[in-house]
Amino acid sequence: MVRRVAVIGAGAGGLASVKCCLDEGLEPTCFESSEDIGGVWRYTDSTDRRRVGVYRSIITNTSKEMSCFSDFPFPEGFPSYMSHSLVLEYFRMYARRFDLLRHIRFQTTVLSVRKRPDFTSSGQWEVVTETEGVCESHVFDAVMVCTGLYKEPYLPLASFPGIDSRFKGQQLHSREYRDVQAFRGKRVLVVGIGNTGGDLSVELSRVAAKVFLSTRSHTWVISRVSDHGFPFDMVNTTRFNHLLEWLLPSALARRIRFRKFNSWFNHTNYGLASSKSSKFKVIVNEELPFCLLSGTVVLKPNVKEFTESSAVFEDGTTEENIDVVLFATGYNFSFPFLEESVRSPIDDNRSLYNCIFPPQLEKPTLAIIGLIQLTGSIMAGSEMQARWVTGVFAGWNKLPPPSRMMAEVLKRKPPVKRNPHERENLKMSFISYMDKIAACAGVKPSVLRLLLTDPQLALAIFFGPCSPYQYRLVGRGRWSGARAAILTQWQRTLRPLRTRVLGDSSSSSSGWCWMCLLALPAALTVAFLFSKYPQPGWSRWAHPQL
Numbered sequence: 001m002v003r004r005v006a007v008i009g010a011g012a013g014g015l016a017s018v019k020c021c022l023d024e025g026l027e028p029t030c031f032e033s034s035e036d037i038g039g040v041w042r043y044t045d046s047t048d049r050r051r052v053g054v055y056r057s058i059i060t061n062t063s064k065e066m067s068c069f070s071d072f073p074f075p076e077g078f079p080s081y082m083s084h085s086l087v088l089e090y091f092r093m094y095a096r097r098f099d100l101l102r103h104i105r106f107q108t109t110v111l112s113v114r115k116r117p118d119f120t121s122s123g124q125w126e127v128v129t130e131t132e133g134v135c136e137s138h139v140f141d142a143v144m145v146c147t148g149l150y151k152e153p154y155l156p157l158a159s160f161p162g163i164d165s166r167f168k169g170q171q172l173h174s175r176e177y178r179d180v181q182a183f184r185g186k187r188v189l190v191v192g193i194g195n196t197g198g199d200l201s202v203e204l205s206r207v208a209a210k211v212f213l214s215t216r217s218h219t220w221v222i223s224r225v226s227d228h229g230f231p232f233d234m235v236n237t238t239r240f241n242h243l244l245e246w247l248l249p250s251a252l253a254r255r256i257r258f259r260k261f262n263s264w265f266n267h268t269n270y271g272l273a274s275s276k277s278s279k280f281k282v283i284v285n286e287e288l289p290f291c292l293l294s295g296t297v298v299l300k301p302n303v304k305e306f307t308e309s310s311a312v313f314e315d316g317t318t319e320e321n322i323d324v325v326l327f328a329t330g331y332n333f334s335f336p337f338l339e340e341s342v343r344s345p346i347d348d349n350r351s352l353y354n355c356i357f358p359p360q361l362e363k364p365t366l367a368i369i370g371l372i373q374l375t376g377s378i379m380a381g382s383e384m385q386a387r388w389v390t391g392v393f394a395g396w397n398k399l400p401p402p403s404r405m406m407a408e409v410l411k412r413k414p415p416v417k418r419n420p421h422e423r424e425n426l427k428m429s430f431i432s433y434m435d436k437i438a439a440c441a442g443v444k445p446s447v448l449r450l451l452l453t454d455p456q457l458a459l460a461i462f463f464g465p466c467s468p469y470q471y472r473l474v475g476r477g478r479w480s481g482a483r484a485a486i487l488t489q490w491q492r493t494l495r496p497l498r499t500r501v502l503g504d505s506s507s508s509s510s511g512w513c514w515m516c517l518l519a520l521p522a523a524l525t526v527a528f529l530f531s532k533y534p535q536p537g538w539s540r541w542a543h544p545q546l
Helices: 012-023 084-097 195-204 232-236 239-247 250-262 288-294 378-394 402-412 430-441 447-453 455-463 468-472 482-487 489-497 508-532
Strands: 004-008 027-031 108-115 125-131 134-140 142-145 170-173 187-191 210-214 219-222 281-284 297-300 303-306 311-313 324-327 366-368
Touching: 004 012, 004 108, 004 134, 012 027, 012 084, 012 142, 012 378, 027 108, 125 142, 142 378, 187 195, 195 210, 195 281, 195 288, 210 311, 219 250, 232 489, 239 250, 239 430, 239 455, 288 297, 366 378, 378 430, 378 468, 430 468, 447 455, 455 482, 468 482, 482 489
Parallel strands: 004 027, 004 142, 142 366, 170 324, 187 210, 187 324, 210 297, 219 281
Antiparallel strands: 108 125, 125 134, 303 311
């Protein structure tokens, strides 16, 4: 029986894992290599090669109501989108509220995690740690790895001839970036157009002489601010939209999605994306279109090669006098402390059962938390994973036999083994993945049942945001405040904006009630379909991050 659990990392996933262990009566010990909680969200002015941290100006891409831990809303006064300091403050509040800090051993590095000799019968692990130069060996019944996606900078220098041998300017990875001061007056080339590449291009354009943004991907750009000024994810991440898109033919659903993207600005005119592309990425950035329109950022194709001071692009054009090349090319995950037999099969999250459990283990006592990319909050997804995993450890939730888990994993694996440096974690639908893990944990809400017992709540769940509180309505870990949190989430969203209240301000809550009443017939129909037909799978919603 699992009792003692090692949790590696005290970021968002680690904190949630410690709390979920305590909820299930387990005994967690969390090992954190740094001196504080927060993981990547703990900003420091200096760069530490042992950890990845955010840059000074970062703002969350998902709103507070969609990103919170499911039984602990962000404070009402926090803005919908937050700086790293507010996220870290929230983590501290969470840790204090559930008394998590006493279970964390800071400045303790995990050196190795190995199976005990009797693993096939006990499922136990030997964990070796180092604190201030002193090594210590521990025995744990289970291990939760919460080191996340962002571990080792991915620098594909071999794809850019001349960057090492000829280019005389400065080159760095976005991991080393903190603020704009070192780039004032320089000509900067940013390589990569993910969320980080877009953010840094915009920020650098305010002080640099010129910023060039190089990409090989088709990229759709969306704003955090959606219809009527509400957060984009709260408006769009709903069960109604999820079901509607599932029911529509995929080609039609894709066309509608692209038309929605282009309603803000025509992405083809800006050289960002074509609606004919089957592979694409979506980034969040309100300012990038204006920077492109004003010429402070210039979009370029993929770099063909570098000379001593210039970059030659695949379309034959050249940009001279490049001072700095900033690679915003992402990260590789790594688990150097895991023994080789466990580590080597993990190519990406498709190597894991439900993106969590290594299927080849004789005993399911090792879980990888947070190795996911979702269309919504990874923090909420990590907490859901932790709830299911600790339920498995405690004996409440059951896993299929290893043979069935391996068969499921092999179905999702690509037919050809990829280069380790070309790992990709599929971005999955937030609702599909959350519902799948919630069903495994026995905490997925039933819209149809709620329509019969609590119609107001059912309509809010189906047509409103699919916020984490929904997964605290039923099952183990049920939270008595979940219903109220769901019905008041729009008020909490608007509360920070009430710094100047106008006399003709209309009540959003009354409008919501009228919408719910008008939607009741439609809700009954779609809820019936939702319960009658299979749930949407991952494959329909997954696309690679290029």
